Amino acid sequence: MFRREHFNAAHRLHNPAWNEEENARIFGKCNNANFHGHNYDLIVQLTGEVNPATGYVFDLKILSDLVKENVLDKFDHKNLNLDTEEFRTLNPSAENIAIVIYDILRTKISDAYDLKIRLYETERNYVEYPI
Amino acid sequence: MFRREHFNAAHRLHNPAWNEEENARIFGKCNNANFHGHNYDLIVQLTGEVNPATGYVFDLKILSDLVKENVLDKFDHKNLNLDTEEFRTLNPSAENIAIVIYDILRTKISDAYDLKIRLYETERNYVEYPI
């Protein structure tokens, strides 16, 4: 089953091991020093058996609350580079954000469920993890 | 290949083995005694070889007619709990609706094709079967 959630955040793509020219060449407009931002659409997929008592694979309300408490409250309306521990040294590319969200949620959800993250940075650019 | 279809229906989530409090606790607003409803978006995926004479995996018109006759005519503008045989005793969760639709279409489509169902209950909640 799949649940779509949403958050807005500022970020900047930057590799501190490179000089300014290299960062500008590789990351282009996404390297803007003062940040830019996105409306991120997050799709959390849990795969498992249907519970015959409920007809659910997983309770949507519980999943939505888990995502809200562990992901949205942490990232929504934040600057990913400056306001979060996770991206203090990790580049907040869509791929890395998806991996971070996966790692957070993986510890909160029983191993009885496979977990997959899809993250839309824009409606034309998105990623999945794990592959 | 994928074909998106659409139907509207009323339903209620309820487990007759539980008392009212338990049903309300587990199913929340979805347990409302007088039903609520959804615009369901159904995506039918058939996987197979491309027919060299047509360039099709499967004829879209034939698939659309199959879905109309066997799924939409049965569920569209209906109360899933009261108006259908399939959900007289089976809880009409998105997961169970997807399984029922899969089972119906599986008997109508040659085993030369893999079949997968995706069902959107809302644009934020959806399921796939088989997993």
Add this chain to the structure above:
Amino acid sequence: MFRREHFNAAHRLHNPAWNEEENARIFGKCNNANFHGHNYDLIVQLTGEVNPATGYVFDLKILSDLVKENVLDKFDHKNLNLDTEEFRTLNPSAENIAIVIYDILRTKISDAYDLKIRLYETERNYVEYPI
């Protein structure tokens, strides 16, 4: 400014002044005795001056809370015909639902703002009020 909200409900179109045949002829599948349902998308438009201190026409959080308390809590996951006072005798067509929502919100929002309702019953059928 515009705010999009969402609710799910069951309904039935029916005119008690007509016999069964007439109801079936006029309302077709929407007359199903056991109800069907929709995911309603509601867009509330407020028109007024921009407040120079905030840059807002109207605070989105306050508007969203107003809609939640006065509209969504009343209609979401409900049977419009059976569970609501508003549609006990009024046919819950998209047009009438939009008018009812307008009348509810008009009393909660200062006359300094023009108010307009757009209601999507499906992504292909929608209405606006006032015209």
Add this chain to the structure above:
Amino acid sequence: MFRREHFNAAHRLHNPAWNEEENARIFGKCNNANFHGHNYDLIVQLTGEVNPATGYVFDLKILSDLVKENVLDKFDHKNLNLDTEEFRTLNPSAENIAIVIYDILRTKISDAYDLKIRLYETERNYVEYPI
């Protein structure tokens, strides 16, 4: 005729005439000191006569280039508060961004055309100018 364009930007809502508590109370999460961001969808509407030689109200390519050069190149992948002259002292609410875009484009497009801006900050929050 209408043309939809797109840009991403970081921003922060803040009124320097207010103290921190007042800003936090009024702007909530949108006041985050390190900014957050959005995928903005911009719809530019030009109203005028159809040119009988072309069948166009206005050439789409020319309009798209005008918007790119005068709006997108200025705001896309930028921090509206820090990187732009327009929002150095003006709060970058959706309403104010729409007004600024209108004022920019109004000087570039003949008065023979009425101009209207619709700006989506998210798919649930949007504004129009002029009203």
Add this chain to the structure above:
Amino acid sequence: MFRREHFNAAHRLHNPAWNEEENARIFGKCNNANFHGHNYDLIVQLTGEVNPATGYVFDLKILSDLVKENVLDKFDHKNLNLDTEEFRTLNPSAENIAIVIYDILRTKISDAYDLKIRLYETERNYVEYPI
């Protein structure tokens, strides 16, 4: 009330009063001699009083049938330039297609209703008529 319909067609923008260079300069890729095509989304808006017996402004099924018989059967899966009388000499720009559809439907719908057409040529380019 609004009804969204859909058709696919090929077309070419071309003014026979101009030479090839002029056509290429003005219409660019849309002048391709062998045509290109679009998925057109058509929104028909009827404005009028709500009928108290039905709760409808206009019966959706009747409107949808009117559009199908008079517009979709004429333009769907057609080459607008070669297969239709309407665009034999009229350039099939989005603006002109909207006007032609308006003129067709205006004769089929009582003057008690205002009629407005919105036509999407792509999700980024669309027009309305009348203005």
Add this chain to the structure above:
Amino acid sequence: MFRREHFNAAHRLHNPAWNEEENARIFGKCNNANFHGHNYDLIVQLTGEVNPATGYVFDLKILSDLVKENVLDKFDHKNLNLDTEEFRTLNPSAENIAIVIYDILRTKISDAYDLKIRLYETERNYVEYPI
């Protein structure tokens, strides 16, 4: 990672080995002799390791340029049957277009990446390759 691109084209489904009646019976409206057309949405998926220096699986700008130069410049605003080498004898069904695009891009992208194509012919009809 996924990148969505867009092109418009005219096409006709036709098998020259069949007579007119057979073509009309199998391909229906899609066999229209003067072509019809679509807005095609193309999603290119590359699967591979995240580069730790960039946080990217693949640079979006490079991918977008590759698709533009090798796919969009070839098919956008074209008649697939008449204007392209690829579909001179191959029926331009959605399945075949997806395979052709896959074959083109596969030669341009390192084997370190898995490649998958999804092609929307309309929002209700789409295909994937490879399966």
